[in-house]
Amino acid sequence: MTDTRLTDTGPAAAPPAPSTPAPVRRPRISARSRRDFWVFLALALPNLVLIAVFTYRPLFANIQYSFLDWTLGSPTARQIGLENYAMFFGSEDAPRVLGTTAVFTVFTVGLSMVLGLAVALALNAKVPGTTFARSAVFAPYVLSGVGVGLVWMFIFDPGYGLLAWVLRGLGASSPEWFNDPQLALAMVIIVYVWKNLGYCAVVYLAGLQSLPKDVMEAAALDGAGPTRRFLSMGLPLLSPTTFFLLITTILSSLQAFDLIRIMTPLGNGTSTLIYEAYLQAFGAYNRAGYSAAISVVLFLILLVVTVVQVRYVEKKVHYS
The missing domain is CATH 1.10.3720.10 (MetI-like)
Incomplete structure (x- = not known):
């Protein structure tokens, strides 16, 4: 014999089935965004290259030279670590x-x-x-x-x-x-x-x-x-x-x-x-x-x- 439970409004409703989350769609990059990106790259890349070549490259090269015992014009140099800094602050x-x-x-x-x-x-x-x-x-x-x-x-x-x-x-x-x-x-x-x-x-x-x-x-x-x-x-x-x-x-x-x-x-x-x-x-x-x-x-x-x-x-x- 089947047991049917009643409520004030009728038979008890069955629990809802768990819903499957909808797949998240990645926003598509529009043609205008791609065009703007390439325009930005065309305008900024030459400046970035110039900054890298004429600013940051000499900066890092100068830091490297500061660890050398090097006479200007000499074809050879010797690694001396922090001796140049110690010599300056100790002078x-x-x-x-x-x-x-x-x-x-x-x-x-x-x-x-x-x-x-x-x-x-x-x-x-x-x-x-x-x-x-x-x-x-x-x-x-x-x-x-x-x-x-x-x-x-x-x-x-x-x-x-x-x-x-x-x-x-x-x-x-x-x-x-x-x-x-x-x-x-x-x-x-x-x-x-x-x-x-x-x-x-x-x-x-x-x-x-x-x-x-x-x-x-x-x-x-x-x-x-x-x-x-x-x-x-x-x-x-x-x-x-x-x-x-x-x-x-x-x-x-x-x-x-x-x-x-x-x-x-x-x-x-x-x-x-x-x-x-x-x-x-x-x-x-x-x-x-x-x-x-x-x-x-x-x-x-x-x-x-x-x-x-x-x-x-x-x-x-x-x-x-």
Whole structure:
């Protein structure tokens, strides 16, 4: 006898059979996506090849050379491991070179950004002649460093230079800019700041012109003066521009070479890391392996500075 169980609505329903999941279909790549990929590859591949050949290949080759005892021009080299690095950091030149690099970078970056912001504020005024003034301020940045160095060598020359002539007219004598190491470094810093001031000014000018006018006008209606508006609102809103300039100017200053080479060929008080590497490889020493080690030290400093700025400094940037 069959037992039929009843519920309020009738016989109990049988449990449903487990359903088989539908096969997942992989999305098909459309013809347009394939075409876009090939266009991207055609445009990006030549640049990637050039970067790999002319940037990364020399970088890794330089790291390899830093482990060699190699005289420039010699057909043979000897593996010495980390001796070049130990020789550099254990020498008396390391504190001098690192200190000169730090002083040069701090002063050139600081003065370029502070003076560039001041010039940008002046150029942002709506007065006649600002277009010509902007072009004149930016012009030195695009000039050749060699030409700029030669002109300023004539200006600073203590015998027949323009500055010496002005000082003699005032009853004073010209300092020995090229013989005194401290004055030589100050001279190169002055010229470098003069040459790169226009870059910072133009970038800051673009940032000033992009500030939200409604916010600044609202602050003016609340009674805030121009100085307070700039310090309390304008300067924080310029933090992305400041952050960008901080990275680019530090990297540029650490790699400054042409002005130092032209104005102080022997590196009298102006031997930064990059110039010391040049002197060791192409000067009287011809120590290519030792020079490569100094270049690797400079690369590591650049890498650390960039990572620290992106990792920590960018947190304080106020993006609108």
